[in-house]
Amino acid sequence: MGAAKGKRVPRAVREQQMMDAAVRTFARRGYRSASMDEIAELVGVSKPLVYLYLNSKEDLFGAVVRRESAALVAAVTAAVEKGAAADRQLWSGLTGFFAHTAEHPDGWAVLHQQARSQGEPFAAEVAAMRAEIVRFVTDLIAAAAKEAGCAGELADREVAGLAHALVGAAESLADWVNVSVADGISPPGAAREAATTLMNFAWSGLGPRMHGERWTPA
Amino acid sequence: MGAAKGKRVPRAVREQQMMDAAVRTFARRGYRSASMDEIAELVGVSKPLVYLYLNSKEDLFGAVVRRESAALVAAVTAAVEKGAAADRQLWSGLTGFFAHTAEHPDGWAVLHQQARSQGEPFAAEVAAMRAEIVRFVTDLIAAAAKEAGCAGELADREVAGLAHALVGAAESLADWVNVSVADGISPPGAAREAATTLMNFAWSGLGPRMHGERWTPA
Amino acid sequence: MGAAKGKRVPRAVREQQMMDAAVRTFARRGYRSASMDEIAELVGVSKPLVYLYLNSKEDLFGAVVRRESAALVAAVTAAVEKGAAADRQLWSGLTGFFAHTAEHPDGWAVLHQQARSQGEPFAAEVAAMRAEIVRFVTDLIAAAAKEAGCAGELADREVAGLAHALVGAAESLADWVNVSVADGISPPGAAREAATTLMNFAWSGLGPRMHGERWTPA
Amino acid sequence: MGAAKGKRVPRAVREQQMMDAAVRTFARRGYRSASMDEIAELVGVSKPLVYLYLNSKEDLFGAVVRRESAALVAAVTAAVEKGAAADRQLWSGLTGFFAHTAEHPDGWAVLHQQARSQGEPFAAEVAAMRAEIVRFVTDLIAAAAKEAGCAGELADREVAGLAHALVGAAESLADWVNVSVADGISPPGAAREAATTLMNFAWSGLGPRMHGERWTPA
DNA sequence: AATGAATGAGAATTCATTCAT
DNA sequence: AATGAATGAATTCTCATTCAT
Numbered sequence: 001m002g003a004a005k006g007k008r009v010p011r012a013v014r015e016q017q018m019m020d021a022a023v024r025t026f027a028r029r030g031y032r033s034a035s036m037d038e039i040a041e042l043v044g045v046s047k048p049l050v051y052l053y054l055n056s057k058e059d060l061f062g063a064v065v066r067r068e069s070a071a072l073v074a075a076v077t078a079a080v081e082k083g084a085a086a087d088r089q090l091w092s093g094l095t096g097f098f099a100h101t102a103e104h105p106d107g108w109a110v111l112h113q114q115a116r117s118q119g120e121p122f123a124a125e126v127a128a129m130r131a132e133i134v135r136f137v138t139d140l141i142a143a144a145a146k147e148a149g150c151a152g153e154l155a156d157r158e159v160a161g162l163a164h165a166l167v168g169a170a171e172s173l174a175d176w177v178n179v180s181v182a183d184g185i186s187p188p189g190a191a192r193e194a195a196t197t198l199m200n201f202a203w204s205g206l207g208p209r210m211h212g213e214r215w216t217p218a
Numbered sequence: 219m220g221a222a223k224g225k226r227v228p229r230a231v232r233e234q235q236m237m238d239a240a241v242r243t244f245a246r247r248g249y250r251s252a253s254m255d256e257i258a259e260l261v262g263v264s265k266p267l268v269y270l271y272l273n274s275k276e277d278l279f280g281a282v283v284r285r286e287s288a289a290l291v292a293a294v295t296a297a298v299e300k301g302a303a304a305d306r307q308l309w310s311g312l313t314g315f316f317a318h319t320a321e322h323p324d325g326w327a328v329l330h331q332q333a334r335s336q337g338e339p340f341a342a343e344v345a346a347m348r349a350e351i352v353r354f355v356t357d358l359i360a361a362a363a364k365e366a367g368c369a370g371e372l373a374d375r376e377v378a379g380l381a382h383a384l385v386g387a388a389e390s391l392a393d394w395v396n397v398s399v400a401d402g403i404s405p406p407g408a409a410r411e412a413a414t415t416l417m418n419f420a421w422s423g424l425g426p427r428m429h430g431e432r433w434t435p436a
Numbered sequence: 437m438g439a440a441k442g443k444r445v446p447r448a449v450r451e452q453q454m455m456d457a458a459v460r461t462f463a464r465r466g467y468r469s470a471s472m473d474e475i476a477e478l479v480g481v482s483k484p485l486v487y488l489y490l491n492s493k494e495d496l497f498g499a500v501v502r503r504e505s506a507a508l509v510a511a512v513t514a515a516v517e518k519g520a521a522a523d524r525q526l527w528s529g530l531t532g533f534f535a536h537t538a539e540h541p542d543g544w545a546v547l548h549q550q551a552r553s554q555g556e557p558f559a560a561e562v563a564a565m566r567a568e569i570v571r572f573v574t575d576l577i578a579a580a581a582k583e584a585g586c587a588g589e590l591a592d593r594e595v596a597g598l599a600h601a602l603v604g605a606a607e608s609l610a611d612w613v614n615v616s617v618a619d620g621i622s623p624p625g626a627a628r629e630a631a632t633t634l635m636n637f638a639w640s641g642l643g644p645r646m647h648g649e650r651w652t653p654a
Numbered sequence: 655m656g657a658a659k660g661k662r663v664p665r666a667v668r669e670q671q672m673m674d675a676a677v678r679t680f681a682r683r684g685y686r687s688a689s690m691d692e693i694a695e696l697v698g699v700s701k702p703l704v705y706l707y708l709n710s711k712e713d714l715f716g717a718v719v720r721r722e723s724a725a726l727v728a729a730v731t732a733a734v735e736k737g738a739a740a741d742r743q744l745w746s747g748l749t750g751f752f753a754h755t756a757e758h759p760d761g762w763a764v765l766h767q768q769a770r771s772q773g774e775p776f777a778a779e780v781a782a783m784r785a786e787i788v789r790f791v792t793d794l795i796a797a798a799a800k801e802a803g804c805a806g807e808l809a810d811r812e813v814a815g816l817a818h819a820l821v822g823a824a825e826s827l828a829d830w831v832n833v834s835v836a837d838g839i840s841p842p843g844a845a846r847e848a849a850t851t852l853m854n855f856a857w858s859g860l861g862p863r864m865h866g867e868r869w870t871p872a
Numbered sequence: 873a874a875t876g877a878a879t880g881a882g883a884a885t886t887c888a889t890t891c892a893t
Numbered sequence: 894a895a896t897g898a899a900t901g902a903a904t905t906c907t908c909a910t911t912c913a914t
Contacts, residue, residue, distance in 0.1 A: 661913095662914095689904065689905085690905065690906085691905095701905090701906085702906085702908085705905090710906075
């Protein structure tokens with residue numbers, strides 16, 4: 001892969017190529033095992049150029065983490081149908097999430113598996129991004145509770161717990177979908193299917209679900 | 219530090235000491251960054267002895283992963299109230315899971331964060347263990363469906379998806395609980411609380427929950 | 437920083453700017469640690485321009501050494517009161533030496549500390565310059581001896597030794613004065629003071645000095 | 655050269671071998687240009703062993719500087735005839751200095767040329783050692799002045815200046831002797847000759863010397 | 873049961889230097 | 894007169910691993 005070997009590419013473009021290669025390499029090898037040599041070779045460029053543009057392995061990883069974080073948040077944000085009912089907003093956001101992770105499995109692996117298992121600079125960065133999403137979900141749950149006229153039934157801590165559970169469930173499903181799909185089935189359908197399954201689980205609950213009740217996007 | 223520096227310790231004991239040190243080191247540094255030097259020093263023995271007993275870093279990590287996997291599965295299995303209703307079994311298993319991860323944060327970190335982000339030998343091992351748990355949950359859900367007289371309502375794939383979602387939610391909650399508790403609240407109570415929160419989420423669903431419905435262990 | 441960033445500067449001027457930056461950088465970092473990047477940045481031009489004008493790091497250092505050598509020799513030569521008595525000539529030359537090294541500490545550091553500790557091309561260059569000064573001093577001592585009617589008392593080798601001692605004493609005093617003065621006392625006065633101290637030491641000797649004898653410029 | 659290639663040498667011995675090789679290499683190449691590879695090869699050992707024992711290039715250089723500093727101070731101290739007259743003490747100390755620098759030219763080069771031109775950690779260390787010697791000389795001059803009944807004639811600052819001049823003269827002569835002798839003439843005689851020349855210069859002064867006066871050790 | 877001595881193989885990082893414009 | 898893009902060649906340092914006792 002790695003960019004047609006044409007020489008003299010402008011810096012901004014090269015930097016993106018380098019980050020692309022880095023995402024791929026970090027996802028496959030892990031932060032420590034990935035070598036700057038491999039990344040440079042993947043871009044079709046010498047190592048010093050990578051250092052000239054991105055300073056160090058640590059900086060490169062940081063830049064990658066930030067870029068992928070921002071992309072994920074942007075994808076989810078863009079997918080949410082603002083103004084809709086809380087459950088509908090949740091469902092659309094989840095659809096965006098599953099679609100994005102399916103389309104960018106390496107970016108997702110860097111965020112979810114590599115960055116979190118590295119020490120403080122990176123784990124914290126991803127944790128912050130995740131906290132942002134958890135907060136979004138928390139707000140939606142609280143909003144839904146208010147809409148439903150539920151007063152005080154749900155303690156703040158329980159809402160937070162539910163949000164964490166929901167986000168964790170989504171992450172787990174994303175992995176499962178990506179693994180079981182590999183790269184065959186159409187992502188759009190799969191993303192909506194996964195989001196619906198999750199809403200059925202989270203919104204309706206397993207108990208009611210067993211009596212044939214089901215949550216639907218409509 | 220760690221083990222008392224008395225010499226001439228029997229092999230079986232030394233091996234456990236080494237694995238203890240390895241769990242701690244791998245959890246804190248990650249597989250690649252952890253050094254055999256640090257592990258040996260933590261045990262208070264020389265590196266060659268670690269190699270004599272555990273062969274290689276890879277083997278040591280594998281042994282650690284297997285030991286921690288087995289311990290986790292054993293803890294969950296032991297906690298399940300066999301013969302009880304499906305939801306009660308689920309709840310008791312989750313309680314065991316939360317209690318174990320809270321008591322063994324390093325072991326849980328090795329399994330959940332480190333082993334999964336390493337290449338094939340280890341990721342597969344953890345995946346197998348996880349699959350075992352997912353299958354257990356899947357069976358419980360299916361059993362509950364049968365109990366409820368739900369026929370064909372739940373496709374196999376959907377059940378599998380729900381199980382994955384539930385397991386992911388549990389993992390996420392485990393991290394959240396361990397972080398937010400640090401080492402303050404009593405773990406037993408925290409584990410039951412987390413399990414209950416998760417059952418409320420998973421079994422009753424967010425929708426019903428908002429109208430005051432709540433799942434209880436009793 | 438450094439030179440105003442105006443473009444299109446004539447070559448001769450740019451070359452001096454580059455050598456100025458080089459003197460400063462070599463003095464502070466040493467030959468090996470100084471980087472062409474830093475020098476170029478200090479001038480406010482790109483590295484290729486430095487190479488275009490000065491060929492290589494080695495050439496640049498050589499040019500700097502030669503320029504600073506010549507400047508030092510010129511300063512001393514200009515300060516010597518030709519035709520005066522030998523001791524008076526020596527004193528005036530020393531005054532010029534101390535004044536120059538105080539005014540050009542970076543140039544002096546490059547000559548005295550950096551160039552001498554580098555390999556053959558540069559150490560030899562500085563040694564040649566130093567030899568020139570030693571010869572000048574040697575001649576002065578020989579002349580003084582002749583004036584004093586001292587015949588054969590002083591072997592050539594001893595005169596050479598005395599000259600080397602005197603030059604070394606001057607170098608040492610130059611460092612001491614520059615350090616202890618930092619940038620406080622007026623350099624002109626300091627230079628004359630140092631020269632007088634040294635003449636007292638070298639010409640009168642410590643023994644006589646202790647009985648109140650003292651050498652004076654007049 | 656470098657130690658018979660026999661394997662399994664005790665650590666303490668190896669460390670000395672490494673420092674010997676380092677002195678030689680640093681003296682010839684300079685701190686920056688010397689490579690750990692070359693040092694290791696000179697010892698007949700692999701690079702990792704050098705790092706295992708001496709930590710880093712910086713630490714190795716520091717260890718070398720401290721060892722050579724201590725050796726020089728010890729040599730001078732041992733050579734001083736305690737209790738003798740001030741000039742005699744000075745002469746004997748100088749003899750020790752010239753003998754030591756002649757016997758350990760690489761050590762002297764590391765101290766005088768390399769360490770001083772490196773940045774703060776090392777330059778300061780050598781400066782401290784040198785200051786110790788300057789103080790010793792200062793005290794001798796002051797003592798001589800007191801012996802001579804010279805009261806207040808010599809200001810403290812002038813004494814300090816004279817001491818600096820004397821030390822610088824000695825350093826310069828050491829270089830000159832080592833260069834002009836290379837490794838031919840008997841060092842003991844050369845050291846005494848250099849010391850005597852310097853005492854003639856410093857103690858009697860050039861002026862008196864020209865009238866046939868001469869300082870003698872006796 | 874245990875260790876001091878030693879290394880092969882790599883990894884990140886830096887730097888003087890050139891090419892094409 | 895001047896520069897953005899690019900690299901070959903080191904160099905420091907680390908680590909899993911073994912040997913001889």
